[in-house]
Amino acid sequence: EVQLVESGGGLVKPGGSLRLSCAASGFTFSSYSMNWVRQAPGKGLEWVSSISSSSSYIYYADSVKGRFTISRDNAKNSLYLQMNSLRAEDTAVYYCARGGRGNSVHDAFDIWGQGTMVTVSS
Amino acid sequence: QSVLTQPPSASGTPGQRVTISCSGSSSNIGSNYVYWYQQLPGTAPKLLIYSNNQRPSGVPDRFSGSKSGTSASLAISGLRSEDEADYYCAAWDDSLSGWVFGGGTKLTVL
Numbered sequence: 001e002v003q004l005v006e007s008g009g010g011l012v013k014p015g016g017s018l019r020l021s022c023a024a025s026g027f028t029f030s031s032y033s034m035n036w037v038r039q040a041p042g043k044g045l046e047w048v049s050s051i052s053s054s055s056s057y058i059y060y061a062d063s064v065k066g067r068f069t070i071s072r073d074n075a076k077n078s079l080y081l082q083m084n085s086l087r088a089e090d091t092a093v094y095y096c097a098r099g100g101r102g103n104s105v106h107d108a109f110d111i112w113g114q115g116t117m118v119t120v121s122s
Numbered sequence: 123q124s125v126l127t128q129p130p131s132a133s134g135t136p137g138q139r140v141t142i143s144c145s146g147s148s149s150n151i152g153s154n155y156v157y158w159y160q161q162l163p164g165t166a167p168k169l170l171i172y173s174n175n176q177r178p179s180g181v182p183d184r185f186s187g188s189k190s191g192t193s194a195s196l197a198i199s200g201l202r203s204e205d206e207a208d209y210y211c212a213a214w215d216d217s218l219s220g221w222v223f224g225g226g227t228k229l230t231v232l
Contacts, residue, residue: 035221037167044124045167045210046158047221059220093168107216108157108172114165 002026004096009116016086016120022096022113023078030066030074033057033099036081037111038092038118042095048094049103057103086120093117100108125150128173128224135232139199142198142227145213146192149183150222154214156194161208161226171196198229206231 021035036048045103049070050059058070069082079096093115098106127145129210134140144156156173169178171187186197194213198205211224 044226045161045212045223047212050221061220062218080145088125097167106154108169108171108178109159109167109212110172111179112166112168 001094002098002112003100005110006094006096006113006116008064009094009118010041011119011121012086013122014087014120017082017084018086018118020081020083020094020096020116020118022081023081024047024077024098027111029072029077029097031052031101033101033103033105034070034072034079035097035099035105035106036070037095037109037112038090038098039095039115040092042090043092044090050099052103053101054103058104083118086118088120091118091120124225125215125218126224127197128209128211130225131226131228131230132231133232134198134201136182136203138200139197140201140229141198141211142211142229143193144196144197144224146194146213146222148192149217150196150213151189152192152214153216156189157194157212158185159210159212160229161210163207165224167210200214201231203231207230 032057067085097109159167160170161167174189175187
């Protein structure tokens with residue numbers, strides 16, 4: 001079964017850091033681009049970051065650029081999001097989602113994880 | 123304020139046909155594919171339409187997508203109670219070098 005499972009969410013103080021993980025199974029992880037999308041409580045979807053299959057291409061939303069770092073370990077079938085200098089407005093459910101094959105990050109997000117909640121509060 | 127503009131709500135009765143619009147610009151919808159996602163209450167989003175008008179395996183043909191210029195729309199025919207959900211459009215934006223989503227449309231089946 002194709003599956004994505006996020007972990008690492010929790011409560012963190014403003015200015016703090018958190019590292020999210022996304023474990024992939026049921027497909028050849030190294031062949032696909034991957035993405036992070038977040039959803040603040042009661043709000044809509046917001047794209048956060050994308051990474052191509054070989055990590056050659058990486059993109060960030062302006063709202064997180066310079067604070068968040070996306071990475072992947074194809075040997076471990078895992079996607080990561082290192083979040084630094086966290087702010088209250090980063091509070092959201094963070095989803096990882098599978099993208100297209102290879103270096104294209106322009107394809108549909110066809111598989112989504114269940115999400116992990118990040119709360120930034122003092 | 124989302125880059126792609128959707129109506130915040132839509133509604134219909136069982137069996138009806140409803141459409142949800144998504145308006146963008148030349149840098150996103152005008153030059154790239156449009157995707158639609160369905161988010162049922164309390165669940166993760168699910169891909170509903172890809173490449174403007176293609177349905178993934180398992181998505182009923184009651185759902186259809188179209189695009190014209192810098193706008194797109196999602197049509198749902200034969201409305202069913204289980205279609206009650208939030209619907210989001212999305213596209214790659216060449217100017218922003220990133221994905222943009224619509225604000226979402228909450229569909230109510232009366």
